[in-house]
Structure formats: structure tokens, C-alpha cells
Amino acid sequence: MAKWSRFNIVSVVLGFGFLYLPIVLLVIFSFNESKLVTVWAGFSTRWYAQLWHNQSLLDAAWVTIRVALLSATCATVLGTLAALALVRYTRFRGRVLFSGMVYAPLVMPEVITGLSLLLLFVAVGLDRGFWTITLAHITFTMCFVAVVVQSRLLSFDQSIEEAALDLGATPVRTFFAITLPVIAPAVFSGWVLAFTLSLDDLVISSFTTGPGATTLPMKIYSQVRLGVTPEINAICTILIGVVALGVLVASIVTKRRELQRERDERAAFAAIG
């Protein structure tokens, strides 16, 4: 094992500094007393207090959370199915098209996805609003879930599934008793990813929304266009906090489950031996 050279340490530290400094500055200036976001004038939480009186902002936050919860849950089910289809069924008619449709949304510019979904909703005569945003979010986030779950399924030891099948379990039962518990951490992190993607999507939401359904990013965007204010910094800090907390919980849960599984495996081997 080569030692970690100074050049490598410097590039990693600089890289992470670049990634984190802007976010850290944004958080710091949300606690700024002054209305100017670039001049420090003492610590204050007044911008946070002000947020609670901004009813339209709270409404937007509520819409955003509802869309994110609903779309992340549906996207997780669909994305997990898509991952299973990709990994377990190596040949079926139209598989190339299917895998293409799973990967393309990952890189598709959002303006195209947004516009095309809007035109679909208009063509089928769906009223635009909460439900169209949710449908749009399910569609683009399910592909991210699929990729996350797929990578877990690829490293999955299929022999334990085969054992269950040999012992007479139906494939459906095998899935719920064996496969799902093993891939659960990946499914869960897929859900968290879908939730956060939905939470901060601006472009696709703006295209597919209708009257009465304004999400938080749309609200933030319309205020940002008028200039940088500490109030926006405060909302952003709260959002960052929520996401960081979600990721932290997700990684602790994953870690716990892994440890639990290792313990179970050891116990099982001890019982055999």
C-alpha cells in the first residue's frame, strides 16, 4: 500500500474546501444581523423568526414536503421493480429500450423533461397542480432509485434466494422474506435520494405546476431573482439542515442494519458449526 502523499492530501483538502466553503458561508450569513449578506454585523436569529410569519412560504414548504413524501414513496416502489427487472431478467423483449429509459433520465436536461411532461399532461387533459408535479417527480426520481438498488442487487449472493426457492418458497415469498430484507438499506437510501431530489427540483416543477401549487424552490427562485437576502439564506439553511439530518439518519440506519446482519450471519454459522 503506497502511503498517502502530500500532493494527494492537498488535492483532497482543497477539493473538499471548494465543495463545502460556499455552503458554510451561506449558513454563516443566515445568522447575520445586517440585511447585507456580505458584511458581517453580529449574530442574530431574526431572519428565522421572520420566516414563521411568512404564510405563503410556509404553504409552499407544505406543498413541497407532501409532493416529496408521496413521489419518493411511489418512485421507490417503481425504481426497485425496475432494478429487479434489469438485474434478474437479462433477456426480455425490449430490454435495450427499457434500460435506455432507465438511464436516459439521469442525464436528460431538466428543461426537456419538464416541457415534455407538461405537454403530455395537457394532451391527456390532466389538471395541472399538485398531482402533475408529483407524477413528474415520480418519473425522474424512480430512475435514480433504480440505479442505487441495482448496484446493491448486482453484489447480491443469489444462492440464498435459490435455497429459499428449493425449499419450496414461492418467488413472491422469497422476495419478501429474503431479497427485500437484504436490499432494504439500498431501497431506503434510494428513497432518501428521491425525497431530496424532489425537495429541491425547480425546473421540472415549474413546467408541470398549475395555479395554487407553488413549491419551495419555485418560491426561493422568484425571490433570488430579486436579489440575495438573509431571509433566503435562512430558508436554505433549514433545508440543508433537514437534508443533512436525513442523510445522517439514513447512514446510521444502514450501518446498524449491516452490523445486525453480520451478527446474524455469525450466529447462523455458529449454529451450523
Place this chain on the structure above:
Amino acid sequence: MARIASAIASRLVIIVPYAWLLFFFLIPFFIVFRISLSQTAIAMPPYTPVFDLAGGLSGILEGMREFSVDNYVWLTEDVLYFNAYVSSLFIAAVSTFLTFLIGYPIAYGMAQAPRSIRPTLLMLVILPFWTSFLIRVYAWIAILKPEGLLNQFLITIGVIDQPLIILNTNWAIYIGIVYSYLPFMVLPIYSALEKMDHTLTEAAQDLGCTPITAFWRVTFPLSLAGVVAGCLLVFIPAVGEFVIPDLLGGSETLMIGKTLWNEFNSNRDWPVSSAVATILLLILVLPIVYFQNVQAKADSEGR
């Protein structure tokens, strides 16, 4: 009975996501294409002919006769659109290259790090990706402004005495894209480098290569798959980027994502925005298909 239920279940595993993606991802593109061939109208929805299947096959044929390529002719006549496409591709290419230059050393440094801290480093690269894109772009406005934090800092340490004008120029867009898409570049390169067999570089050095030649002749070619995946993950979405040019770029910055957005939201011209989207999609089809192949190959190797 149970066997039939299982057979149905295994079919559903494929059919449900397949149908969903067909309906919500593929079919919409055909609708976009169709509307790009229709005329603008002052109505709701603001285009003619309206999508109508009620007339059956003859109705569809009737509608097809009214198709026109006027919107495409319009796009070629106005040099603004052509310039927007070219400058989007140029900006995306430059940003992708810059992201590569910055991302590679980070990925390399991470792959060389002690094994015990690698998961933490990986987590730290992924984390910004989970925080809002909009927020991360917004954070740069306060930094890059003429009276912003970067200029304050540089003036304080005496590097410059006049504030640099960065915000609302193409440089701000480069910085914004590099910053937002950096994790997409670092992650595939890192996973390629991490899988690499270190004895190979040692062998090269034993055979007389300097560390630098060993890097260029052994390590870099082996990480090329990751580099290609990373570049595509940055380049393709960057071409159609809207938020970054809108918030960080100036009024003279032309990017096609912004043009499409304005055409749609300000001019309410749905057929022209559909035509803009169709051409953008045609430009991106090759890189997207290439990306899918890279991705599918990586999956079959993981099997």
C-alpha cells in the same frame, strides 16, 4: 395456483416500470415533436392543431396535413438560436474539461487515501449532491458579486485593488457548473481508480518507469472508463442547464436551456419551445446513447 400467481408477479416486475416509463418518459417526446410541427395560436393550450384521437385514423391523417415545419424554418432564420446552441455546447465543453481537471486529482487523492477513511471521504463527496442544486448555485452569488466575499478577501490580502467582475460573465457560469457537477465527475473516476490493482504501477516502476510515466502509461488508461462516464454525466445536463446561466450568467449569455425557458414562460410560444427542445434532444442523442452503453457495460462487468 401459486405458480400462476408467481408467473404474473414476475411479469409485473417488468411491465409496471416499463409501462410507466413508456407513458411518462418516451411518449412525451413524441408529443413534443408533434407540437413542434404545429402553429402558434392565442388560445389555451396555445397551439394548433390540438392533439385529438377522437377523429380516429382519418382524424389523425387530417391533423397531419396541417403539420408545418415553420417553427424549424424560424429557428434557422434567427441567428440567435444557432448562437445559443453553439455557445451552450462550447460552455458545456469548457466546463466539462475544467471539472475533469479539478475532479481527477480529488478522485486520485481519495483512491490513495488510507482504506479506513475512504468511506467517509466518499460520503463527503456525495453529501453536497443531496443538498439543493438551487441553493448551491445561489450561494455563489454572494461570493462572486463585485462587493462579494471573494473580492473582499482578495482586496484584504492585497492581491487586487479593484474588484474583479465575475458575476454575470461566462466565468461565473464555468464556476457554477464545475461546482455543481463536481461530484458527478469525482465519483466514477474514484470508483475506477479504487478498483485498480496497485501492483501494476509498482511493476511499472520496478521496470524503470518514473512515477509520472507510470501514471500516464498505466493508471490513467485504466481509469479512462471512469473519466468518460464522468465527462458525459457533466456534459449532457450542462448543455441544457437553466438555473446556472440564469442566476450567475449575464444578460448577454446565450444558453439554450435559458432560451427554451424564456420562449416557454415569457413568450408563451409552445410550438417554438418544442422545436428548440427537439433539436436539443437530437444534438444530445449521440452522447446519451453513448452514456447508456458505458453504463450498461459497467453493469454487465459488475455481474
